[in-house]
Amino acid sequence: MSSRQRVNAGAARRQAMAELVVRRGTASVAELAESFGVSVMTVHRDLDELERQGMVRKFRGGVTAQASNVFESNIAYRLTAHLAEKEAIGRHVAGLIEPGSSVMIDDSTTALAVARHLGEAAPLTVVTNFLEAIRLLAGAPGIRLMALGGEYHASHDSFLGVACVDAVEAMSTDLLVVSTSAISDSYAFHQEQEIVLVKRAMLRSASRSILAVDHSKLERVALHRVAPLDDFDLVVVDSRTPDDAVRRLRERHHNVEVAQV
Structure with a gap:
């Protein structure tokens, strides 16, 4: 797989991951790793990027699209x-x-x-x-x-x-x-x-x-x-x-x- 293909595959996976979290509200890192067939480390990297974009909020062992007192939910959620x-x-x-x-x-x-x-x-x-x-x-x-x-x-x-x-x-x-x-x-x-x-x-x-x-x-x-x-x-x-x-x-x-x- 070329570097461009890897970048595109990663972006598509993160988009699908964000949609899954928005749909469910919350998900664990282990669930996401199993669902997308990638390592826990890859899931953490993906979630770091989604959090940077304001799509989700990470917590210990998982991620949520729901609001907290310091985090407003993304428009998609x-x-x-x-x-x-x-x-x-x-x-x-x-x-x-x-x-x-x-x-x-x-x-x-x-x-x-x-x-x-x-x-x-x-x-x-x-x-x-x-x-x-x-x-x-x-x-x-x-x-x-x-x-x-x-x-x-x-x-x-x-x-x-x-x-x-x-x-x-x-x-x-x-x-x-x-x-x-x-x-x-x-x-x-x-x-x-x-x-x-x-x-x-x-x-x-x-x-x-x-x-x-x-x-x-x-x-x-x-x-x-x-x-x-x-x-x-x-x-x-x-x-x-x-x-x-x-x-x-x-x-x-x-x-x-x-x-x-």
């Missing part, structure tokens, strides 16, 4: 997680949007679920830094689409950085739909500071804001505080959220709605 809950939230939030208004959506997969229903509220002006949402809404009837630029981050499929923050701050929208990777009774959190800076700028640039989070993100924290829950006009969760969690949210943030799955 988030697009497969809690689909029914996000769809319910998407329908619910879209039903709250006034035709003719301007809406900013962030690069969360929950906001993407909202974007899938925005045609029902058209005409709308939609502003986003999420490439997947741009692809979805480009050319959609009744949607005036405005894309926020910046540095492209493949792990999030979105544009971030100083240029994105500047672009956000030049806008003023009627509504922001945003999600975060974790919320407590008092704060919304995210693992990555570049994401946090963009979300904070979006909050400053919108007249009203909706925080949309599925139940898996509740009663958790991550490395960075995004904003107090009181900074959001409305919090929308899904109906698989435990009653006690909804009650505590309402005690601290009175405007909470539950989307029926």
Whole structure:
């Protein structure tokens, strides 16, 4: 096998390995070595490269695509997680949007679920830094689409950085739909500071804001505080959220709605 063929074979194996981990959520090094017919050392090298790309997170004896308080899941994993809950939230939030208004959506997969229903509220002006949402809404009837630029981050499929923050701050929208990777009774959190800076700028640039989070993100924290829950006009969760969690949210943030799955 030539050196070029070995490089191509390694890249294909790592891609397949990443897809397997995303599909399962977690896998052990031993399982991956058996599945791909390679040595444990080769698996570790592959996982080191996938971790460098932000696809997975290694732990002792294995690897995961799931988020931690310092690691945000790759977009490929988030697009497969809690689909029914996000769809319910998407329908619910879209039903709250006034035709003719301007809406900013962030690069969360929950906001993407909202974007899938925005045609029902058209005409709308939609502003986003999420490439997947741009692809979805480009050319959609009744949607005036405005894309926020910046540095492209493949792990999030979105544009971030100083240029994105500047672009956000030049806008003023009627509504922001945003999600975060974790919320407590008092704060919304995210693992990555570049994401946090963009979300904070979006909050400053919108007249009203909706925080949309599925139940898996509740009663958790991550490395960075995004904003107090009181900074959001409305919090929308899904109906698989435990009653006690909804009650505590309402005690601290009175405007909470539950989307029926």
